[in-house]
Amino acid sequence: MLTLSQATYDALVAHARRDHPDEACGVVAGPEGSDRPVRVVEMLNAARSPTFYEFDSSDLLQLYKQLDANDEEPVIVYxxxxxxxxxxSRTDIAYASEPNAHYVLVSTREPDSVEFRSFRIIDGVVTEEDVTVVDGDV
Structure with missing residues (x-):
């Protein structure tokens, strides 16, 4: 199960809506081994595409340097x-390389509603998980 704060949920939805019609992407970092998503890191979709996302390689390198320096890991890849x-998608599954991460997808296909789902993707196997949004910190 993924538990995240209302503020984090709101930030991911806002990013998805802001980047529409292109796909938005990013990471929510948390302390190593904690499974606590606390720091939203919006990334640039280097593909700038409505059907595909790709992290910019230099941005990704900087992110991992920050994570290492702060004893953090990607808790959510969204x-x-x-x-x-x-x-x-098949491409999403193929590129899922963080076995401990929650993979969150936000659909912006309906302008007046949002579909927010979380998955674990390990060795190509997709498992949907419940999402709990709480007030305050997680």
């Missing part, structure tokens, strides 16, 4: 789908 449901 991106949006702009025309389809919030479910990992």
């Amino acid at each position: 991106h949006s789908h702009t025309a389809t449901e919030a479910y990992p």
Whole structure:
């Protein structure tokens, strides 16, 4: 199960809506081994595409340097789908390389609603998990 704060949930949804019609992407970092998503890091979709996202390689390198320096890890890897449901595509599954991360998808296909789902993706196997949003810190 993924537990995140209302502020983090709101930040991911806002990023997805702001970057629409292109896919938004980013990471929510947390203390190593804690499974606590606390620091939202919005990333640039280097592909600038409505159907695909790609982290900029230099931005990703900087992110991992920050994570190492702060004893953090990516707790959530997120991106949006702009025309389809919030479910990992074959490409999403193929690129999922963080076995401890929650993979969050936010669908912005409906302008007046949001679909927010979380998955574990390990060795190509996708498992949906419950999402709990809480007030305050996690």
